[in-house]
Amino acid sequence: MSTFQYLWRLIMYRPLRYFVNALAWTVIYLAPILPGLITKQFFDSLTGNSSLGYGVWGLIALLIAAALGRICLIIIGFITDVHFRFRMGMLLRRNLLEHVLKQPGAQAIPVSPGEAISHFRDDVDQSEEAASWSVDVFGLTCFAIVSGFILIRIDAQMTLLVFLPIVLVITAAQLATVRLQKYRAASREATSRVTGEISEMFGNVQAIQVAGAEKRVIDRFRSFGDDRRKAMLKDRLMTELLDSVFSNSVNLGTGLILLLAGTKMRAGAFTVGDFALFVYYLTFVTQFITNVGKFITYFKQMSVSLERLTFLLQGASAKVLTMVNSLHLTQKASKRSVGEQNESVAQKSGAEQTERATIGSEAALRRLDVNGLSYAYADSGRGISNIHFSLQRGSFTVVTGTIGSGKTTLVRSLLGLLPKEEGTIAWNGVPVEDPGTFFTPPRSAYTAQVPRLYSDTLRNNILLGQAEQSDSLQQALHAAVLEYDVAQLPGGLDTVIGPRGVKLSGGQAQRTAAARMLVRDAELYVFDDLSSALDVETEQKLWERMFQRRSDATCLVVSHRKTALTRADHIIVMKDGRIEAEGTSEELLQQSATFRELWYGDERQSE
Numbered sequence: 064m065s066t067f068q069y070l071w072r073l074i075m076y077r078p079l080r081y082f083v084n085a086l087a088w089t090v091i092y093l094a095p096i097l098p099g100l101i102t103k104q105f106f107d108s109l110t111g112n113s114s115l116g117y118g119v120w121g122l123i124a125l126l127i128a129a130a131l132g133r134i135c136l137i138i139i140g141f142i143t144d145v146h147f148r149f150r151m152g153m154l155l156r157r158n159l160l161e162h163v164l165k166q167p168g169a170q171a172i173p174v175s176p177g178e179a180i181s182h183f184r185d186d187v188d189q190s191e192e193a194a195s196w197s198v199d200v201f202g203l204t205c206f207a208i209v210s211g212f213i214l215i216r217i218d219a220q221m222t223l224l225v226f227l228p229i230v231l232v233i234t235a236a237q238l239a240t241v242r243l244q245k246y247r248a249a250s251r252e253a254t255s256r257v258t259g260e261i262s263e264m265f266g267n268v269q270a271i272q273v274a275g276a277e278k279r280v281i282d283r284f285r286s287f288g289d290d291r292r293k294a295m296l297k298d299r300l301m302t303e304l305l306d307s308v309f310s311n312s313v314n315l316g317t318g319l320i321l322l323l324a325g326t327k328m329r330a331g332a333f334t335v336g337d338f339a340l341f342v343y344y345l346t347f348v349t350q351f352i353t354n355v356g357k358f359i360t361y362f363k364q365m366s367v368s369l370e371r372l373t374f375l376l377q378g379a380s381a382k383v384l385t386m387v388n389s390l391h392l393t394q395k396a397s398k399r400s401v402g403e404q405n406e407s408v409a410q411k412s413g414a415e416q417t418e419r420a421t422i423g424s425e426a427a428l429r430r431l432d433v434n435g436l437s438y439a440y441a442d443s444g445r446g447i448s449n450i451h452f453s454l455q456r457g458s459f460t461v462v463t464g465t466i467g468s469g470k471t472t473l474v475r476s477l478l479g480l481l482p483k484e485e486g487t488i489a490w491n492g493v494p495v496e497d498p499g500t501f502f503t504p505p506r507s508a509y510t511a512q513v514p515r516l517y518s519d520t521l522r523n524n525i526l527l528g529q530a531e532q533s534d535s536l537q538q539a540l541h542a543a544v545l546e547y548d549v550a551q552l553p554g555g556l557d558t559v560i561g562p563r564g565v566k567l568s569g570g571q572a573q574r575t576a577a578a579r580m581l582v583r584d585a586e587l588y589v590f591d592d593l594s595s596a597l598d599v600e601t602e603q604k605l606w607e608r609m610f611q612r613r614s615d616a617t618c619l620v621v622s623h624r625k626t627a628l629t630r631a632d633h634i635i636v637m638k639d640g641r642i643e644a645e646g647t648s649e650e651l652l653q654q655s656a657t658f659r660e661l662w663y664g665d666e667r668q669s670e
């Protein structure tokens with residue numbers, strides 16, 4: 064999509080508002096025509112050349128009335144402009160956010176959160192700025208045409224000298240465009256890197272302290288800061304240079320007019336009023352020229368912003384940005400977001416209850432088939448390849464394997480948190496078209512390897528917006544072996560657990576994530592290495608209680624712990640992104656060297 068199409072589509076989101084805004088600002092910019100003519104009459108009346116019979120005080124009163132009228136118009140203009148800008152900016156942010164939330168959760172944004180915030184903030188502002196300035200250019204052009212017509216009728220030669228600089232300015236701006244665009248892109252990029260680095264530093268304070276890496280981190284931050292300073296300086300310098308070219312070419316024109324007017328006035332072909340009118344209009348013509356230049360600059364910067372925003376879309380069409388939508392995210396989009404953001408599939412209670420009722424016996428899981436599932440990370444080329452397995456209702460399947468063998472990638476691809484490249488998934492024999500939206504409660508619930516918790520109460524972290532039903536929360540706490548921990552917390556379930564749950568131990572955070580999953584009665588439970596921070600006894604209890612509560616639950620569990628492996632009906636051993644072996648623990652102890660290594664490795668660790 065070209066920058067012009069982008070601008071046009073933004074305008075067409077609310078054409079009436081744009082039209083009203085353009086109309087308001089055109090009237091505002093045309094308004095000085097009147098005081099210009101009054102000023103001309105005022106000076107002509109002083110020299111006895113005025114044909115109007117209002118007298119000096121009458122003309123002063125008219126000037127004051129014109130000024131007050133313009134003030135009122137400007138107030139109206141700001142109101143229409145704010146409304147128009149707000150809607151454009153919000154549409155871009157809304158569409159971008161919806162797109163991000165619809166992406167497979169594990170790959171929602173291609174940059175760090177800090178960089179993404181910079182795109183949402185700066186690039187949207189830049190686009191808004193250019194669209195808003197197009198209104199001013201239109202209004203000022205109208206003024207230039209009307210005033211040009213009046214001035215040509217007074218003196219065509221001098222009028223030419225007023226407008227000549229316009230040609231110069233536009234030519235200069237066009238020549239500088241390529242360079243300005245380059246500098247703007249570099250400065251935005253550098254700003255994103257600095258913002259990204261700040262968010263990384265704030266998110267990893269503990270890791271930095273433990274590694275004694277403060278100096279290295281600060282040096283790195285300083286080097287990003289230096290790069291940003293240089294890039295911003297070039298960008299600013301170029302912008303100012305262009306600005307000064309714009310205003311100086313106008314000043315040059317003003318000087319020429321003054322010289323010419325002097326000669327003409329001496330010859331009697333030019334009145335004092337004509338001179339006042341020229342000088343009066345010149346201020347606005349200057350504004351016109353400067354603002355046309357500014358708009359050209361903003362338009363070029365808009366094209367950089369468009370590129371950066373399109374990058375966030377990860378291959379989707381840029382039209383997504385300007386799609387006509389209500390400014391509120393639909394319930395469907397926000398519903399999807401909760402699951403993806405948390406990498407745990409969690410939904411709103413009302414929708415959930417309705418969906419549960421509609422699932423009925425037909426959609427209750429009897430069998431899940433995965434055939435030829437493949438996914439490779441674009442940057443490392445690693446991932447999973449040609450994965451086949453089936454899960455029967457009520458079964459407990461463990462995916463195990465060496466570090467980096469593809470276990471997490473497997474469950475993420477199955478649940479649509481990564482976009483599968485090949486393969487099919489069938490729920491009771493029916494193909495699942497969009498796993499990302501299908502594998503949500505009450506069909507399935509998932510706990511990621513690293514639980515994502517919020518700075519909120521423990522209760523809200525578990526419920527995530529779901530309404531509490533009778534004793535469902537207590538049951539989930541019990542099944543997740545969390546009831547004793549809750550009793551110890553000062554505020555019980557209403558204890559605020561700090562940013563990312565820092566006030567909880569690793570094991571408590573994992574069991575909180577398990578409770579979040581178990582409070583949503585799902586057909587399929589997917590646990591990714593849930594037990595890594597649990598002792599054997601707690602893990603044992605957790606599995607026992609879960610099956611006491613839901614004997615028909617189907618579980619897919621990523622683990623290398625014997626507690627899970629001995630309980631498994633079926634074990635899948637992964638190696639280098641492929642299934643190396645399958646079977647029960649007894650069978651695999653006979654057949655698979657990798658499995659033996661994992662089994663005895665865990666034994667050694669326990670000892």
Ligand SMILES: Nc1ncnc2c1ncn2[C@@H]1O[C@H](COP(=O)(O)OP(=O)(O)OP(=O)(O)O)[C@@H](O)[C@H]1O
Binds near residue numbers: 467473512
């Ligand atoms: N975001 C990513 N980008 C590129 N490569 C990745 C990414 N995530 C994982 N990989 C690579 O894909 C392979 C499989 O990773 P995965 O996380 O699925 O392994 P795993 O078996 O779950 O490992 P672990 O036991 O350590 O959790 C690894 O070689 C890893 O380096």
